Amino acid sequence: MPARQTTAAAARAAVVAAANATKGLEAALRGAADDIPDGKPDGRKQRWQQHKEERRAELVDGTLTAVRALGADIGMDEIASHIGVSKTVLYRYFTDKNDLNTAAMVRFIEVTLLPRLTEALIDDVDEFTMTRAVISIYVQTIADETQIYTFVTSSKFSSPTVLADSEKLIAQVVAFAMNERLSHRGLDTAGFETWAYALVGGVQLATHWWMVERTLSQEQLIDHLTMLVWTSFVGIAEVGGSAAVFNSREHPLPEFGVAPSTTAT
Template identity: 55%
Template sequence: MANRPSPAAAARAAVAAATNVTRGLEQALISTVTEGVAKPDGRRQRWEKHKAARRTELTDGTIDAVRTLGADVGMDEIAAHIGVSKTVLYRYFTDKSDLGVATAVRFFETMLLPRLTEAITDDVDEYTLTRTAIGVYVNAVADEPNLYKFALTSPPSSAATADSEKLVAQLMTAALVLRMTERDADTSGAEVWSNALVGAIQRAVDWWMTERSIPVGDLIDYLTMLSWSSIVGIAAFNGSREAFVAAPPPLPEPPITDNGIEDTE
């Protein structure tokens, strides 16, 4: 029997991994501001801490501005809403793209990550876990349409989108490995499956945020249907790639109605 990580240990590992993603991105952004300014080490460290704190403060102000003024808000409007000059914004952010990435990082740190962490640490069955995690993500995005458009879907924010997907995939991988280990299943494909499902859900949500052609509950149902069917298929082979390739399951026959005619609706 393989060693089974406790739910608490797995959750801590997932949170630590996700936090490293957001901190790493934020640190990379901070290091680009006032680049080339020479300071003694002590002063530089204090300045870095000040920059990080000030960027967070200005990012929170930007989030409030976007919620109030809309996704197409400009730098002048953001600065006025926060109560600073545009020069101050450009002192801490190289451009609007930089501000968009910082906003995306803040969104995941403060709004999405805590909800996902709570979902994966709940002691529930696998189906409930799958549906809950999808619902958390979809509802977090659906509740913030302006913020989502400003921070995640504009072309300058593509780097933040990629890192946010990586964060969610890490959380999903941790949860998947934990549940599969409990079944003594092969977890070799866990990262592949997690990234594939997260990418598919992200693309579907991107489409839905633009079209809004179905209710949010229907979107969650369809995404759960896709994800759970994948998980059930993986579990049927206990995670074994070799077993699946050797005997792939056939496509089920269409259901038959009471009058003996195939039901194609």
């Protein structure tokens, strides 16, 4: 199968896996209170559950619109007013602001961040171009959605478990694409999940730090992150992905003091 078809097939599978994981995450976060008991399914309850899911999604989309318009410190009264419903309606579908915040995070990842990242991961480009594109899209999306990002990661309302699970969704997509790319080149991919989770976690934490501190430009952040991730890929490729080969080698640092020339001779 041609490389492009292989990558596209892998990406489609990754999209399905990510979508399923997102749905599973949201259900788990709501708890088991809405679960259908064992035995014969209750048709009316199933219909109500579907209606509830659809209504929740509408209210979450409205919340994201309200946050974009009014800022990350928006309260439940302001959210309800901007959507055009009473606060009582919000509390009918969300137990509190934590619940709404969690649903907003999942929705943002599902409909905004993951589709953009996946599109970059399935593009028929070389590995370096793809690496920089994925990092650029992640940073740009977060930078473009400053109010949303602040709202869903607020220390007052966010849950460490939810944040970890949301990061897991992104890492799973990256891991799948990485495994396909490396295995297609004949590398040992035993460590692909470790690599994906470490790299995604590093990029996310660095971007979070940058969103708070802003001590360098967005382009500089992308440059530094690309350098970190790409040199990791190169190091993995040099040993064929094998930890045994890596451990059998010496690991001297290159000579310091003179920066390599950036101009062609």
